Amino acid sequence: MHMSSVESSAAASASPASASPAVVRPRVRFAPSPTGFLHVGGARTALFNWLYARKYDGDFLLRIEDTDRQRSTDDSTRAIFDGLNWLGLDWDEEVVFQGANVARHHADAHRLLATGAAYRDFTPAMEIERLRAEAEARGDAYRFDRAMAELTDAETEAKLAAGEPYAIRFRVPDGTTEWPDLVHGRIAFPNKDIEDFVILRSDGTPVYNMAVVSDDIAMRITLVMRGDDHISNTPKQILLYQALGAAVPQFAHVPMIHGTDGKKLSKRHGATAVGDYQYQGLLPGAMLNFLALLGWSTGDDTEVMSLPELIRRFDTDGLHKKAAVFDTKKLEWMNGQHLLLTPLDELAALVAPAIERAGTGVAADLLARPAWFHGVLELLRVRSRTLDDIVRQASPFLTELVEFEPEAVTKQWRDAAATAELLQATHDCLAALPEWTPATMEEALRALAEARGISGGKIFQPLRVALVGGTVSPGIFEVLEYVGRERSLARLDAAVRFLQG
RNA sequence: GGCGGUAUCGUCUAGGGGACUAGGACACAGCCCUCUCAAGGCUGGAACACGGGUUCGAAUCCCGUUACCGCUACCA
Numbered sequence: 067m068h069m070s071s072v073e074s075s076a077a078a079s080a081s082p083a084s085a086s087p088a089v090v091r092p093r094v095r096f097a098p099s100p101t102g103f104l105h106v107g108g109a110r111t112a113l114f115n116w117l118y119a120r121k122y123d124g125d126f127l128l129r130i131e132d133t134d135r136q137r138s139t140d141d142s143t144r145a146i147f148d149g150l151n152w153l154g155l156d157w158d159e160e161v162v163f164q165g166a167n168v169a170r171h172h173a174d175a176h177r178l179l180a181t182g183a184a185y186r187d188f189t190p191a192m193e194i195e196r197l198r199a200e201a202e203a204r205g206d207a208y209r210f211d212r213a214m215a216e217l218t219d220a221e222t223e224a225k226l227a228a229g230e231p232y233a234i235r236f237r238v239p240d241g242t243t244e245w246p247d248l249v250h251g252r253i254a255f256p257n258k259d260i261e262d263f264v265i266l267r268s269d270g271t272p273v274y275n276m277a278v279v280s281d282d283i284a285m286r287i288t289l290v291m292r293g294d295d296h297i298s299n300t301p302k303q304i305l306l307y308q309a310l311g312a313a314v315p316q317f318a319h320v321p322m323i324h325g326t327d328g329k330k331l332s333k334r335h336g337a338t339a340v341g342d343y344q345y346q347g348l349l350p351g352a353m354l355n356f357l358a359l360l361g362w363s364t365g366d367d368t369e370v371m372s373l374p375e376l377i378r379r380f381d382t383d384g385l386h387k388k389a390a391v392f393d394t395k396k397l398e399w400m401n402g403q404h405l406l407l408t409p410l411d412e413l414a415a416l417v418a419p420a421i422e423r424a425g426t427g428v429a430a431d432l433l434a435r436p437a438w439f440h441g442v443l444e445l446l447r448v449r450s451r452t453l454d455d456i457v458r459q460a461s462p463f464l465t466e467l468v469e470f471e472p473e474a475v476t477k478q479w480r481d482a483a484a485t486a487e488l489l490q491a492t493h494d495c496l497a498a499l500p501e502w503t504p505a506t507m508e509e510a511l512r513a514l515a516e517a518r519g520i521s522g523g524k525i526f527q528p529l530r531v532a533l534v535g536g537t538v539s540p541g542i543f544e545v546l547e548y549v550g551r552e553r554s555l556a557r558l559d560a561a562v563r564f565l566q567g
Numbered sequence: 568g569g570c571g572g573u574a575u576c577g578u579c580u581a582g583g584g585g586a587c588u589a590g591g592a593c594a595c596a597g598c599c600c601u602c603u604c605a606a607g608g609c610u611g612g613a614a615c616a617c618g619g620g621u622u623c624g625a626a627u628c629c630c631g632u633u634a635c636c637g638c639u640a641c642c643a
Binding site for chain 1: 643
């Protein structure tokens with residue numbers, strides 16, 4: 067089973083195309099470790115795989131790599147499911163839990179041992195640790211020395227009989243291991259730089275690379291698309307595929323996502339869990355769109371895309387090599403764009419519960435008046451970037467009365483007596499209107515301003531404070547329309563009383 | 568240290584020998600619109616890491632340097 071360099075490299079580079087002359091449905095997977103929440107980097111890797119599967123009518127599989135019992139938790143597994151569900155990244159077939167497959171990993175490792183592709187290493191782990199520490203102290207790179215483990219058959223039998231523990235190491239052949247990476251092109255590693263790595267620990271548990279390859283073969287994965295931090299694992303894995311006599315899949319190593327300081331994105335950069343963004347009122351479609359553009363581009367200037375469009379345009383050729391910095395400003399802008407594209411009834415279904423949670427309205431009541439509610443949403447979404455922005459601005463349309471903000475009062479109601487008189491006049495003018503429409507109100511109020519020899523703004527601004535409590539709002543006539551006649555007049559009354567007393 | 572990867576405006580990117588006085592987007596600044604705030608429109612500042620080649624010609628190809636990132640475990 068030892069391969070020459072020619073054989074090994076040829077096998078690695080030839081397999082993707084030649085292994086299957088017939089058209090096979092692509093099978094890709096997302097394989098996170100359940101050691102935290104769903105990270106945006108993981109979400110993006112999942113997205114690329116998902117887009118690929120959906121575009122080429124393949125299967126997108128989910129595998130939870132829970133073999134590290136120390137760090138894996140059920141909460142994390144749930145968080146991954148939740149994150150994927152929120153984003154709408156649905157997987158095909160049942161979830162694979164890696165921990166359930168250790169028997170096969172174990173068997174595969176022993177198969178390698180039987181063929182001579184791997185060998186027993188009775189060296190105590192402590193001893194190796196010592197040698198490594200020594201080498202590092204000297205400033206040398208440590209590499210496991212195969213000769214150290216070389217035993218005669220008799221010696222092996224004796225140790226086996228004595229019940230001495232051993233790890234199984236893969237016998238790395240001479241030559242070069244290379245593959246045509248879908249994003250980087252040809253990548254090659256001289257095998258001499260790869261040490262005989264452990265595939266099965268002395269306690270019988272499989273090591274990562276063994277488990278991954280065993281599972282990817284069992285799941286019939288045709289393309290492994292993952293973060294480029296796995297590039298140096300790839301030659302080891304290819305060697306394993308070959309030794310196991312399995313077809314080597316294609317590989318695509320996508321770049322990492324960095325924080326604004328250029329370092330790998332971590333908690334100190336702020337929110338890195340997709341759940342954080344869900345909580346902040348982001349739309350999953352916007353998140354997906356933004357994530358897709360970090361590490362991939364269409365080739366033209368298209369930026370805002372719906373999910374179907376993303377599927378249609380996705381292509382591994384558009385994948386980048388360079389790490390991208392996660393820019394929350396652009397994410398927010400992207401969300402604003404998607405807010406505008408979301409059908410109003412969908413948006414209503416999202417905003418109504420959020421309003422109820424904020425305590426400024428009852429979801430069912432809002433949804434019972436779709437024409438009015440959609441109108442309000444139309445007004446607010448153009449000046450919002452998140453769902454939370456909409457909720458925040460919605461309160462003047464929902465409550466009976468509003469609180470007058472001190473800064474607004476200082477700014478727009480400087481002269482109390484004069485303002486009270488003006489607001490009373492405004493009130494009377496509006497109250498006399500036969501119908502409550504923006505056009506009639508605008509006509510009447512502009513006429514009032516002209517009669518008083520002042521600009522429209524001199525009326526609109528104080529009126530705005532009376533209606534919404536602050537100095538910022540949608541156009542004043544739309545506000546009047548959607549706040550409604552009764553409440554608008556009541557607020558004007560309240561403002562006049564406030565200024566007089 | 569060794570191995571591998573990457574390198575265009577502050578950020579995301581287009582670009583794959585001449586169409587580049589390097590295009591778009593976010594952010595920023597100014598102007599327009601205007602009842603405020605947004606949205607929208609217009610304008611502006613802002614980049615090919617450095618050094619060698621190859622070529623009539625290089626952001627684009629090659630080599631080197633530098634910087635950054637990743638891996639370097641009986642972690643995943």
